[in-house]
Amino acid sequence: MKMKNKVTLVNMISSLALQICTIISGFIIPKIILSYFGSDTNGLISSLNQFLSYISLLEGGVTGVVAANLYKPLVNGDNQKLSAVVVTSKKFFNKVGAIFVAYTFCLAIVYPLVFEMDFWYVFFLTVILSMNLLVQYMFSITLRTLLNADKKLYIVSFTQIISTILNTILAYVSVKIYPSIHLLKLISGLLFFAQPVIYGRYVRKYYSIDWSAEADNQLLKERWNGFAINLAAFIHNSTDISILTFFTNLATVSIYNIYSLVAVGLKSLVQALTSGISATIGHAYAREDWNELNQKMDLYEYIVFLLVSFLFTVGALLITPFVMLYTSGIYDADYNQPLFGILLLISEALYIVKYPHLNLSYDANKFKEITKPAFVEALINIVVSVALVGKLGLVGIAIGTTLAMIYRMGFHVYFTSTIVKNRPQKIFYKKLALFASVSVFGVFLCHKIFPISSYTIKQWLIHAIDYSIILGLLYLVISLLFFKKELLFFKSYLKK
Known part of the structure; x- marks a missing residue:
């Protein structure tokens, strides 16, 4: 147990x-692209x-099904079943x-x-941009799924x-040498070609995978149970920009992209800090x-x-001032969209708070049962997005x-209550009610005590610190008052 807990902690840190x-x-x-090539690019x-x-729609939920089918052979040390699942995945993604x-x-x-x-110009840019996904499907995704399922997320992360x-460098x-977006x-x-090489060497060294094993065709049939899940996740991540492309213009797409950098960044932090928990579930x-x-x-x-x-409430208070500072000197689009920024973060927050329940459904291999709600x-x-984008633009999308x-x-939340005693x-x-109430009160308090009057880096940093302290203290108080059991369990878990 001690070693397992340490691995979970290493996974979370990495x-x-x-x-x-x-x-x-x-x-x-993106700042480099905006500065050198403009909002349209x-x-x-x-x-x-x-x-x-x-193209991820073609994947049809196989990744989730593969991960769910890897847990038992990994727990039981069943290399024959493990090989069948891995080989099936590799052949499919090829x-x-x-x-x-x-x-x-x-x-x-x-x-x-x-x-x-x-x-x-667009033809060659499209081909170049496709390299990342090509490497992922052809060489990386199966190995990465195996490592994640076996709590070896730190290998992937490093x-x-x-x-x-x-x-970035x-x-x-x-x-600086030759400014070309291509x-x-x-x-x-x-650079992405190096990743599957490293994954492959690690898997060959530490796993006894029989690459000549017969594929498990039944597993591929199960993927249709995961298709709706995959479709819903795809639509959540892709619908907004696709609709904006058809109904607005590339400058508006750029505005959405810059604001979503903040939302995606905050979401990634939550995923990183909780990444080690899902596998233990x-x-x-x-x-x-x-x-x-x-x-x-x-x-x-x-x-x-x-x-x-904490992260999304602080983010809601600071997102528009941040975007205005980030895009200073860029005048080919109107990046001052405070209402959109707040709604975007609310939608992402609602998407994330269901993670424990969504991941439990994945881990329990309940793809068929959660198909209809995903659709x-x-x-x-x-x-709703198509109906509102014409009149409300970015706000309608949010x-x-x-x-x-x-x-x-x-x-x-309902489905979890049916499968967990x-x-x-x-x-x-x-x-939800407790944290939402404290967040609303925290926003009111921050605006009342420390309203932002000017968009400068110094002012933004000062307000970021002030808001973080105020909200951090509020969440600390409710944690000590209402979540002693969770805090004690977490403390004992780390000690084991």
């Missing part, structure tokens, strides 16, 4: 380090990346990769023709940290240890609520996403 590097890089590279890259990501190559060239041809842009740091150097993105794409469910599972779900919920409430979420997101997230969150829905909603 994942946090990766997300910090990714967030920093995620702010530096930044919007074009965001749009192309979203259209390229459409096919996806081949199809992706054809899709890339179709997109590279159609996109510049439909949107009447410079053909060869590898990606090195790639991210090199990518080389991006800056490349624009060269900048080509360097990034080539999966192992507890596989052992059918309901007492341990309920304890870990209590802790998981509390940690997610605490992190989301309903996707439908709500698309219909409203559509928020309504979809509220529905999906409610379903997953002694876990009523009120456990979750009491936490």
Whole structure:
């Protein structure tokens, strides 16, 4: 148990380090693109990346199904079953990769023709941007899923940290020597080829995978149970930019992209800080240890609520001032969108607070049972966003996403109560009501005591510190008053 807990902690630390590097890089590279190539180019890259990501629909939920089917053979030491699952995954994703190559060239041809842009400029940029996804599907995804399921997330994280740091440095150097968006993105794409090499060496050394094992065709049939889950996640991440591309312009896409950098960064921090917990939930469910599972779900919920409430409330107070500072000197688009920024963060917060319940459904291999709600979420997101984008623009997009997230969150809380003994829905909603009330009060308090009067780096940093202290103290007080059991369990867990 002591070693398992240490591995969980190492996974969380390494994942946090990766997300910090990714967030920093995620702010530096778009700033370089905005400064050297403008908002339209930044919007074009965001749009192309979203259209390229459409190929993930072909994956059809296989990644989640593979991960769910890896837990038991890993726990039981069943190398025969483990090999069958890994080989099945690899063969499937090789096919996806081949199809992706054809899709890339179709997109590279159609996109510049439909949107009447410079053909060869967009064509070669599309091909270059596709390299990341191609490497992922053809070489990386199966190995990465195996390592994650076996609590070896730190191997993946440290590898990606090195790639991210090199990518950021080389991006800056490349624009100084020869400012070309194609060269900048080509360097990034080539760096991804190092990742599967490292994963492959580690897997060959520490796992007894029989690569000649027969594929488990039954596992591939199960992927359709995960397709809706994959579709819902895809729509959540891709619908907004796709709709904006068709109904607005690339400058608006760029505005969305810059604000989403903050939302994605905060979401990544929460994922990193809780990354080591999901696998332990999966192992507890596989052992059918309901007492341990309920304890870990209590802790998981509390940690997610605490992190989301603190990070996203501070973020809501500071997002627009940050974007205005970040885009200072950029005058080809209106980046002052405070209402959109707040709604965007609310929608992402609602998306994240259901993580303990969503991940439990994945770990329990309940893909079939949660298929219909995933489709309903996707439908709500698309219909409302399309209906409102014409009149409300970015705000309409955020409203559509928020309504979809509220529905999906409610379903997953209900579903958990049906598969985990002694876990009523009120456990979750009491936490939600408490943290939401404190967040609203905290926002009022911060605005009343320390309103932001000017957009300067010094003022932003001072207010960030002040807001963090005020909100941090509020969440500390409610933690000590209402979550002593979770804090004691977490303390004992770390000591083991």
